[in-house]
Amino acid sequence: MSISERSGETEQSFTQDSNPTVGLMSLPPELQIAVFQSLDSLEDIACLSGTCKQLHGVLNAHIPLICETVAARTLPCYNEMRAVVAEQGLLATDHPITEMSLIAHFASMSHNMDKLITYYHTFWVNNSHNDPRISQQLSPTEQTRFIKAHYQLWAMMLVSQDQRAQKISELDLEQSILLSDFLCIFSPEIINDAAVQKLVRQVPRFGRVLQRAIRGHRNRQFALQLGVEYHPISWTPYQPPYRFAWWCDKQQDLLHRMLSGALFEQGGSAHHPIEIIDDLEDAQEW
Template sequence: MPESNTPNTIPAEVVIKIFGELSLQDALHLAATSCRLRQVLDENMPTIYKRLRRNIQCEGYARVLLADQGGLPSDSSSVTIRDLLRLRRISRMVEKAINVFDHDITPHIRTFEVPTTNIDDTFYGGKPRPLHLTPTERHRFTRSYYQFWSLLLLNRPSRQQRYRSLLLKHLYMVYEMIDLDQPIGDEPPPPTEKRRELRGEVDTYLCHIYYKIHGKDYIDFSGQSISMRTQGHAAIWDHCQPDFKQVVCYQWRDPQKKPIKDEKVWEHTTDEE
């Protein structure tokens, strides 16, 4: 009888390709089935991870968080199996947070939108506003969650440096994430003193950087119109993006004002990554 294809007989090149087609979780499950498969993953991590990373939402921000937790630098070309396990863990925690958010917040957003017809036609293909986060909204949530989780881990000097690296758009979203009514990462419930400290820091820096960029006082985005009364979370929604951009680029109060270059406050990353 011909020899069957077992993990020990399949060529390493084929195994590498198989790993690259899997999700992070499935790749780890496959590696756990035999010593040889784990060895192939371990010895070919740079090649395999280039493929695995595409399945990790907001992978760049997850890698920054991983580095803040003591993992390899975020610009490293590879990760270890231990890092993959940690990436899986933090990805699961974000997914759990999204599920809670979709249960407690997302279904109720429509009650704050009057009227809804134009919103539905323009942003949701004529269908009613979904009862769950859209792919782009999930991206904004995930990115902001990772960014705020990192801030919880850093000491004050490192946080101040991190603030300076954030776009104005991202600062708004991180500020909203502070009000998330659930623990973030490994934060114990209820919200800790660290979170209250961060609220004051981010608020102060947000006001400072807004004035530095625009020469005008900071504009609070939440509550600027009926459609934005969204329980403290306004910048996340697809239908709020045009108004949000007007605020971040300071066109809300002065539509004739020449907008600041987008890349300085807005167009650095997309919400489809």
């Protein structure tokens, strides 16, 4: 083989190695679709389709099949996200993704949820009244619960008052407790939805109104299921002055030890130091 032939072979090999789409374009359409479906994010789909006209055409011809597969696998709480998108009037929940513009919108919503999780972790760093039973760093399971609750709250803010009341009435006890807690750290700024931000501007105390509606349903569900009235204090672990179950347990334990005399015992006082928690701060609202 001549030097020129070897040089040409090397150049061809280099070109194929440096441009992986060359081999991808030689695949049959069904395998090209499978490659798209194996990607890790909607952003990756957009990037790959932008490498050449042929792959862009493959994506345009099969947007629902490709995007629905990747979105359902990679976007946390995809069904709840779709419910929000439906309330935004962009895509009904029973319709597949058919437009590339929705890919960017879905990716933006997912990024905002990541920002909310960061906001949550930052919140606990600055919180001086930590409840040891509340995770300061969310586990993967807790992150799923957190994101799902925020999408549910987001969707509630996009509907009419009657529809909102209907959604609240359909919550079970656990859901109403979670939504009540997470509403306290819901951030319209991070959500970055123009409709939600407009609602908050027009009704500055909307968060408090929604909170009362959810808590009222929570209390009714509690009484219905357990047969006893539920009269919790207003605040949650996420609201100043951070009075919650742990705080109440501490005070009850202190009272019990005072009444039983254990508070004044040598061993008791050594093992159970008195903890006084300030509960006189004003609650903050958004």
